[in-house]
Amino acid sequence: MRYLVTGGAGYIGSHIVLALLDAGHEVEIIDNLSTGHRKAVPSAARLHEVDLRDGAALASIFGAHQWDGVFHLAALSIVGESMRDPLHYLEHNFTSSLNLIRSCTQHGVRKMVFSSTAALFGGPDRHGAITEDAAIIPGSAYGESKFFIERTLHWADQVHGLRSACLRYFNAAGADPDGRAGEDHKPETHLIPLALDAMLHRRPALQIFGTDYETPDGTCIRDYTHVSDIAAAHICVLDVLDQRSVAYNLGTGTGHSNLDVLKSIARVSGRDVPWHAAERRAGDPSGLVADATSFTRDTGWTPRYAAIDQIIATALAWRARHPDGYGDAARQIDAASVMRR
Ligand SMILES: NC(=O)c1ccc[n+]([C@@H]2O[C@H](COP(=O)([O-])OP(=O)(O)OC[C@H]3O[C@@H](n4cnc5c(N)ncnc54)[C@H](O)[C@@H]3O)[C@@H](O)[C@H]2O)c1
Incomplete structure (x- = not known):
């Protein structure tokens, strides 16, 4: 299979790229390297150094091949920064995702896995693990931008048949157990x-x-979840997308x-x-803390x-x-x- 990974030079994206390559897939990456790293890209994956807001560049990448799916990680993702300049966060994350989703619908892509977040669940303190039924009350502009994108994906499925899995990660942590990739955020906030x-x-x-x-x-x-387990979850969820679009909370519980x-x-x-x-x-x-019961039931995923x-x-x-x-x-x-x- 041939997959595109946006944000594939970033922390979680680079681990997903490794998991896809390990599974024998072809991988290309779209990343503007604003927070990602050229050295995080394995030689077997092609990097397009492109900003998702550049529609012409996306058209050329999408037109070059038939893509079996897109993993969409590229985003601005620092909660505090999003509260200092909320309009910038909303604009950046939404317009870049809208461009990407539009490209998928125009080029017949059938599956997208989207990096959503526990930041959907802000608001009052919660007790116990959080299920998908919990009220979505983003506590930041960052969380709100992710909710906009979840809703856009809903309509892209309804109208264009783009199936999507919104994976709401909690706290990604750790590094590739074989030492091939790891976490390098500047500034580091984790x-x-x-x-x-x-x-x-x-x-x-x-x-x-x-x-x-x-x-x-x-x-x-x-809820600290190993980044390689998060990467594996992205591959597990592809089969569910043969049936329907989904949104899951993803963590260890x-x-x-x-x-x-x-x-x-x-x-x-x-x-x-x-x-x-x-x-x-x-x-x-x-x-x-995530209640990942639904995800485990539907995909068989468990954290290693x-x-x-x-x-x-x-x-x-x-x-x-x-x-x-x-x-x-x-x-x-x-x-x-x-x-x-
Ligand atoms: N790290 C976590 O614990 C965590 C938790 C929940 C959700 N997430 C989500 O997972 C995703 C990846 O997080 P991460 O920690 O790997 O972040 P990261 O900053 O390491 O990776 C993001 C990548 O996207 C690229 N990028 C950003 N804007 C872009 C644009 N407009 N065009 C092209 N490339 C662009 C960056 O250069 C970077 O390589 C994000 O969407 C984030 O919101 C992360």
Whole structure:
């Protein structure tokens, strides 16, 4: 099969590209490299360095082949940034997705898998794992932009027969277990790479935002899902699209508090993470955990790397080999010196 991956030079996209290539598919990538990395693109995949808002460039890529499906990851995705400039986020994510969806309908593409998000479920604090029936109340312009796109995909199916799977990931984490790809966001906003860098003394002590939530240890709880498990889920869902369009919450169903993550890093590395308490951030829910029962039932997917220590071990191995991400592979840290196992 021949697939297009938008955002395939980014963190999650690069792992999906690897999963597709491992499964024997042909892969081409559309990425403007605004937050992605040329070095994250394997030699077996072709990169089109193109912005999705460039309609003419899309027409040429879509016209060149018959595509069996599109995986759509390209987006601006930093929640806080989206609240500083909400109109920019809404415009960028919506117009780039609209261009892509229109290209799919014009060129007879039948399947799209779309990167949606737990940020659809903002609003009041929720207790327990979140099912697909939960009310959608985006707590940010970023989450709202993803909801716009889910609704656009609904109409693209109704009118044009473009089947779509909206996969609402919770917190992607970890790195390719074979060390071929990993996380490199600049600026980094995710807890695990920030905590690893604090542990490695590559940045100051980690700030934990809020220690007075109504959770067992007072810190926020999130569902960390291994990025390679998220990648595998994208391939599992393709068969469901032969029948109908779907939207699923995707996660392990287990929540870990910020302090649980720091304890896991200490277990895996043998070193403590220096941290200090900071004020709560506006709009951070105390808990976000996915109920992925529907997804597992319909696709047979289960996470291979569900244990938090496995996730941390792969993230640490990547960080130790690539201290500056894709920018500098030369200055490696001796992984054995920071990994207990
Ligand atoms: N990382 C997470 O935990 C998480 C959680 C939920 C949802 N998501 C969603 O998953 C997707 C991937 O997230 P990520 O963490 O890999 O982000 P990322 O920033 O690493 O990857 C996004 C990629 O899209 C590219 N891109 C952005 N705008 C583009 C445009 N207009 N045209 C072409 N390319 C463009 C960037 O260069 C980058 O390579 C995003 O849609 C994000 O909203 C991520």
